[in-house]
Amino acid sequence: MSTAPVPPGARSGRIAALLAGPTGIGTASARRFAPRPSVAPPAEPAPSLAEHVPPDVPAGAAEDDRHIAGLYCPPAVRDDRALADAVNAALLAWVRDELRMDEPWVEAKLLAFDPGRSVMLCHPDAPSLEHLLVAGRFLVAENVVDDYYCEEEELGGGPDGLGARLLVAQSAIDPSHLPAAYAPQWAAALDAHPAPRSLVSAMAHFAALASDAQLHRFRHDTANLYLGYLAEAADLQTGRTPAVWEYLTQRQFNNFRPCLTITDSVGGYELPAELFARPDVQRATALASTASTVLNDLYSLRKEMALDRPHHNLPTVISAEDGCDIHEAFRRSVAVHNELVHTFEHLAAPLAPLSPVLARYLAGLSNWMGGNHEWHSGLVGTRYATGP
Numbered sequence: 144m145s146t147a148p149v150p151p152g153a154r155s156g157r158i159a160a161l162l163a164g165p166t167g168i169g170t171a172s173a174r175r176f177a178p179r180p181s182v183a184p185p186a187e188p189a190p191s192l193a194e195h196v197p198p199d200v201p202a203g204a205a206e207d208d209r210h211i212a213g214l215y216c217p218p219a220v221r222d223d224r225a226l227a228d229a230v231n232a233a234l235l236a237w238v239r240d241e242l243r244m245d246e247p248w249v250e251a252k253l254l255a256f257d258p259g260r261s262v263m264l265c266h267p268d269a270p271s272l273e274h275l276l277v278a279g280r281f282l283v284a285e286n287v288v289d290d291y292y293c294e295e296e297e298l299g300g301g302p303d304g305l306g307a308r309l310l311v312a313q314s315a316i317d318p319s320h321l322p323a324a325y326a327p328q329w330a331a332a333l334d335a336h337p338a339p340r341s342l343v344s345a346m347a348h349f350a351a352l353a354s355d356a357q358l359h360r361f362r363h364d365t366a367n368l369y370l371g372y373l374a375e376a377a378d379l380q381t382g383r384t385p386a387v388w389e390y391l392t393q394r395q396f397n398n399f400r401p402c403l404t405i406t407d408s409v410g411g412y413e414l415p416a417e418l419f420a421r422p423d424v425q426r427a428t429a430l431a432s433t434a435s436t437v438l439n440d441l442y443s444l445r446k447e448m449a450l451d452r453p454h455h456n457l458p459t460v461i462s463a464e465d466g467c468d469i470h471e472a473f474r475r476s477v478a479v480h481n482e483l484v485h486t487f488e489h490l491a492a493p494l495a496p497l498s499p500v501l502a503r504y505l506a507g508l509s510n511w512m513g514g515n516h517e518w519h520s521g522l523v524g525t526r527y528a529t530g531p
């Protein structure tokens with residue numbers, strides 16, 4: 144796997160390969176839940192939580208220095224450092240030229256975060272660099288929102304007044320339809336701050352390749368994300384620790400879901416709205432999204448425990464509720480993650496034969512889980528860790 148900058152010739156070769164569509168291992172993954180001629184297998188009862196942790200794995204022990212021991216997740220289907228670098232370079236140009244953020248720390252922060260590698264891993268079926276950039280711009284924009292509006296340690300965010308800020312951010316992707324006298328003030332407010340400015344631009348690029356229904360889906364999922372941010376902020380303000388069920392319900396909203404549900408847009412196809420709206424497809428989408436987000440809780444636990452303020456995370460709320468130490472809570476959280484992934488796979492297997500486009504969407508969710516896992520493990524030792 145190369146880590147060197149991509150020479151221009153090699154880069155155009157990469158992009159040509161992307162335009163040709165998924166090949167090799169990525170193609171196989173796109174068929175992960177491909178329709179099969181056979182009758183769907185009978186649904187199996189969901190196994191109990193205890194079955195999701197291998198009994199011989201010590202609590203929290205790492206099986207290597209980058210992966211969490213006992214964590215079950217589909218594998219990433221490609222890893223292409225040169226393509227990730229090409230995405231990062233294009234994202235840096237976007238941040239500098241369209242978002243007007245040209246301070247040196249912005250570039251350093253973006254490269255350390257490595258969004259190019261995230262979208263390269265999570266969307267192996269993207270047909271072009273521009274499709275990957277759609278995902279990359281939103282990943283950057285949502286992190287700008289999180290850093291400026293939510294996280295106290297970053298760029299001045301915090302729970303006070305968060306709802307009013309997030310509502311303006313939401314209006315960047317779901318426009319206000321104002322009387323003429325007020326519309327210019329709203330537009331100026333969006334342009335005046337990096338968070339809504341990022342979202343306006345990311346959404347404009349997204350609109351160039353997505354259908355109205357796909358845009359509508361994204362607006363809905365982002366509004367739910369911000370509702371999840373507000374639940375987290377409310378717990379911080381009141382100093383309460385949610386019950387585990389309540390935390391997981393919050394995390395189903397404060398969730399990577401908007402990144403997963405653009406998998407068809409980024410893949411260059413559309414899952415029709417009536418298929419997306421099916422309760423079983425919604426359940427599969429929620430399971431994959433929440434598994435991906437619980438995985439983030441596991442890899443970011445050490446960083447969040449080092450903060451000098453409470454920061455809830457699945458292991459910390461399990462530790463509080465079950466009265467166990469953080470290592471045992473971490474092991475139980477791995478089991479929660481694994482159950483979510485296994486349940487997703489049990490659900491997806493009989494759903495995929497219903498339609499080729501649904502099979503591709505379900506494969507996209509699975510690819511996103513695997514790519515997200517690989518991206519997190521790649522940042523172990525810098526941003527993330529494999530245990531408490």
Ligand SMILES: CC(C)=CCC/C(C)=C(\C)COP(=O)(O)OP(=O)(O)O
Nearest residue numbers: 282285289397398399401436439443
């Ligand atoms: C990119 C996106 C839509 C994120 C939504 C929710 C979110 C910020 C996360 C799931 C990540 O959680 P967190 O803020 O804890 O991230 P880090 O652990 O700091 O990477």
